[in-house]
Amino acid sequence: MHERIDVKIVVSSVASLLMVASAIAAAADESRIQLKDDPEAATVRAACSVCHSSDYIEMNSRFLKRAGWEAEVNKMIKVMGAPIPESEVPRIVDYLTRNYGVE
């Protein structure tokens, strides 16, 4: 049940992740989406845009508290397999809460 008609993009390093993300972004018009400016915006973009466009973040604002954003980030890592280093999680959650959450 894991047949695939063409080859999946399998990425293993942060550098190639970013290349893939930017290539897809250009194709899908999603480069027009701007994450809110903040010193951690680049970290968040790098972590999240591997698999999805950033409008996923904005459309889910503003109603999640910190615990809600933390749950989303942890789901992406534990369930969806996002290769986000443990050390980046608090910074990403802080950014999302600050810019797209409620206290």
Added chain:
Amino acid sequence: MIERVFAIITRRSILQTAAGGLLMAGGGLLRPARAGLPSGAIESEMLDALPGKQPLLKHSFRPPNYETPVGSFNDAITPNDRFFVRWHLAHIPEVDAASWRLNVAGDATERPFALTFEQLKQEFEPVELVAVCQCAGNRRGFCDPHVAGVEWGDGAVGNARWKGARLKDILARAGLKQEAVEVAFNGADGPLLEATPDFIKSLPVWKAIDDNTLVAYEMNGAPLPHWNGFPARIVVPGWAATYWVKQLISISALAQPFKGYWMNSAYRVPKGKFPTVDRFLSQESETTTPITEIDVNSLIANISEGQRFRSGASIEIRGIAWDPGYGIGRVEVSLDGGSSWQSAALGPDLGRFSFRTWQLAFTPQRKGDMTIMPRAINAMGIAQTEAWIANPAGYHNNVIQRIGIRVA
């Protein structure tokens, strides 16, 4: 009317407008029916046309999630180029029908085999039916309190005439063993990362062999659009679109319940909270069950929030109603915010799984604000709910719509 105005604006100008900020939340004037969605959902959505599609309301570019503007529901059938688009994973290959194969296998089949597209169309009796395809999360964006996910408004739903082979006929060729409990489906789409769970869904055998469950290869008399699952998808009338697997490449009859994230964790609701008839016992846990049937629901299609009318002039309210397949019993409309209700006239019956159009004309005699509401009741006597029955994933939102109009 608003949608019509937008439809003639080119994609470029829409995007420029968005970049210029005119579609931001303050521009509620432009799309007032979006009130109730999270502010960020209103700010980030825009009309955008995927290749081969009319401009739809974009929620996310990648994977693409686009909803149908409500104005498209003035007719019972939703055109293919306006049908909503919903993908979980961003790897969505262009499938070539000539080299496509549908593998039918699994430990509960006697004779696994593969089908070409021509065989699918030629070797099984074609069946046509009209059925509503509705995302489980349709109207999630209106849930109060808000729930994380794709923040859909009213348009993650559509109604089409599907043509295809009965799934049970395909399974019969493979020889379904007695011990089969579920049938699982996979599409050509997949994740970008190896670690992300592939989108694989299963149905209980009894639903898989229902006469109405199809492997569809036509939609409204045309091939399925790429974005709606070309060349073939599962059609499960009455059940949420999560089971309507697109770009179908494999069917597996299984002697054990399928284990995977998209069945065991996602698309589940608390047990016992909803008036759902169909159960999916092999996937139920102590506390939760997979979503199965969609809800009885209705929408006003031709009037927008805040629209102005003249007193003494007739107003025609038109819309659609649907349910999981028991049939629409009646549609009632309130013109006074829910204090009193009157029956709307139902349009043609295109089958029990279809949208049913309805209309009601009235002439307001007094000036002032009015709240108009439609309420569908199905043939089993089940009505829409007045308040959302809370559940963690934001499903089953069939709360009665309220539209405020001004008579001047």
